[in-house]
Amino acid sequence: MVRLIITFLVLSHFPCFICHSQGQNLRVESSFQPPSITLSNNSVYKVIIHGSQENPQGSLPQVPGLIISNSPQTFRSASFRNGVPSVRLEISFQVKPKKMGKHTIPSWPVKIGSNTLQVPSSTIEVLAPNQQDKIRQNAEEKQKSELKEACFIEFTKPRSFLFEGETVSGSINLYIWDRLPVSRIERAPQKDGDAFSLTELGQPQEKRNQSKYNKSYTVFSWPIGLTAAIAGKHSITFNTSIRVRVKSRGNSPFASPFHNDPFFGFGREESLKVTSELQNITVKSLPVINRPKSFNGAIGSLSTRSTVDNDRVSLGDPVRFFFDIEGQGNFSAMPAPIFESNSDFKIGPPAFSFAGNELTKHQGKQRFEYILTPLNPGLLKIPVIHFSYFDPIQEKYFTLNSSEHPLRVDPGETWIDTTRGELEVEERSNSIPTADLFQTENEPGKWVHEIQKTILLNSSIFWAAQGIPFICVCGLIFYGRKRKRTGKDIFRQKQTSLKKQMKEAIEYKDSTLFYRATRERIRLEIGSFYKYGNPSSLSNNEISSLLKNGNNEESLISQIQEILHISDSHEFAENEEFSQSLDDQLKKINGLLKKIR
């Protein structure tokens, strides 16, 4: 049920007619004009309201077999009939028949102001198409056909069936008749069919003067890669829209802009949708039987190759492992082969790179780059990659294995404790590169009968050698004891003590102490020299006689006597009148005592 809402129109004119027409009776009429049409013609359904120009309100009933326009045209009129003012309102609906036969619009209510009236029923008779209608229909079909030939999309399917996940390459060709005034292509062709995925369309390749259907065309081609996504029978079409220039003249005998030359008149642009023919493609599921475990969805005709960037590294240094897949296949949907870490290698996720037709990604070389980090030193073998693919032509699975690459992993640098002289260790490790390890010596070198030398403690030479210092020590002890017995040591100790007293007296300027020590020293040294039994008991005269007996010079004797006299007078008479300094006295005494004979 279509609800018809009639818009309100302002009745601003003819107010006097309205006033006078208040007395006129309200009346409603309805009819089809013409009441009988052929199937290819249209008719008008008219509702006429006499006595009012107010907008009516009501709902037009829906009739099967007729298409009634919902945008009616209204016409108001006023006139004097026999001196009596008369007003009326006409409402016209376009009607298009859908099928032959008699169609009746039943009576329906309409509200005008406060009054409700019944619109009477009306009947239209739809007849079979006549000869003129057929001619017109043929002409329209011909126009459509010509229009289709003027601009169309061509997509050829490579095979009648595809496998699920398979990618095929192709191209979408947009043919535009040279005489068609196309201003631009509004958008690239779009796929209509959810069971397929399409690679991105780039810039088209343009080819001019392509002949087809006895016409000259300009062809725009988009290379594509079409991948079947869902198994089953599916259809696919492509559509695009182009902008064409048309003339503004509306009374063309064919109502078609394409038989007129828009270049010689003022025209306008219109959008024209172009669609390819519907293609039905069967998408088969991949066979489950004999499917390898390593199959990951690669479909095509492929070959593999594996390489490494280095065959000798140090422990911890990464190695790049390249696995190349070359040929034709679904590279855009191809996952990386499984390459898992093991006890010898830590393997990271691969990097992808494709070399070939970047638009379709159907033909070329797909490279997977893995970074392998060796975990152990030694001669390792890089694990083998198992890569399986399905060949859609042979309809069989194939498995390819990568080469077994040997890899020499040197131990590399080890962490060096800085407290153990890192420089020394570094120099040593630098001096012996790993390449020089395990070289065979051609000469035996020095032969020995025992690996470990004899312990020194077990050596008789060692113990014999200990006799030398032992003898030295014994000799020293013997000599020391002998020396102690002769009294020389006591004399030396006393002499040293007196010399020390004299030096201290000079330091403290104690002349009394100095001369006392001097006198004692002279007695000790002269008495000991002449082997007198008790030197400390010698008097001054006894010292002089001893010196005379020794044939010493008179001057020496007199000088010693003088010193002894000074010493006595210093101690007993406390006579400190003495001109010479204590230092000079000490030197003089030392010199005199050395001269004693």
Add this chain to the structure above:
Amino acid sequence: MKLTIKLYCIFICAFILRSQCAGGQEDRLFYDAVRTEAAGDLDQAINLYLEASTLSHSANLHGNLANLYFKKEQYGHSILHFRKALLLNPRDTELSANLNFAYEMAKMPPPMQSFASNYFSANFLSFWIIICAIIFWTGLLILFYIFFFKTSKKTFLYFTICWVISCLLSCFAACLSLQQQSELYREVIVHFPQTENNHSKTIPLRRFAGESNSANTNILPGESLIIRLGNDGVSKSHQIANGKTWYLANSADGKKKGWIREDEFGWIIDPNS
């Protein structure tokens, strides 16, 4: 008389010739082994080197032998002979580098080089003994000299204290070195027996001397063990019914201990040689 002199000369010549021939036999075996190794027959080369090692030892012989064992991935034997080579030539940096690499290949850390192991090792034993003797005798001489020829008692006292401390320190160093020497004489390197194909890649240290009992712990080939001493001061061993001798051993850090069969290790310094 002339006959006696002639016989004496003949005897001397024969003795010299014999000693020269005996001295040349290890050389011949060594060169044969080098040639065999160059020809690619590693097993035969190993046998020749081993035969030469029964006659005499040299750093190059044990180094080459260790290299061959390394190429055959018998890291226990390789480490054993590198250690022997280094005992004969401690200053050879190439041998040290090879030994460290062998340790890495055997999946073991190289032995920790501590201050004590560096300066009080068995190699320094002679040095410390000589130092000890020098300090003792020199100090004793100076002490007696001061006692007999110097009057200062203070000097005598101070010098005596210094001398005693120096003697104690040098004796301590010599004792440490002697202990290292003793351990070196009892040190063995674990390896797989030549005849056995061990798939477990470890060697068990058993709870008791015998095959049937369970392992206390397992050790890797190339690990170092110290044979324990019994109360009588000799290595603690036990001979079982099949004639095999078992030794009680512990690791250098003392954390692992147990009984090990005589063919599962190699002496660094063979006590029977």
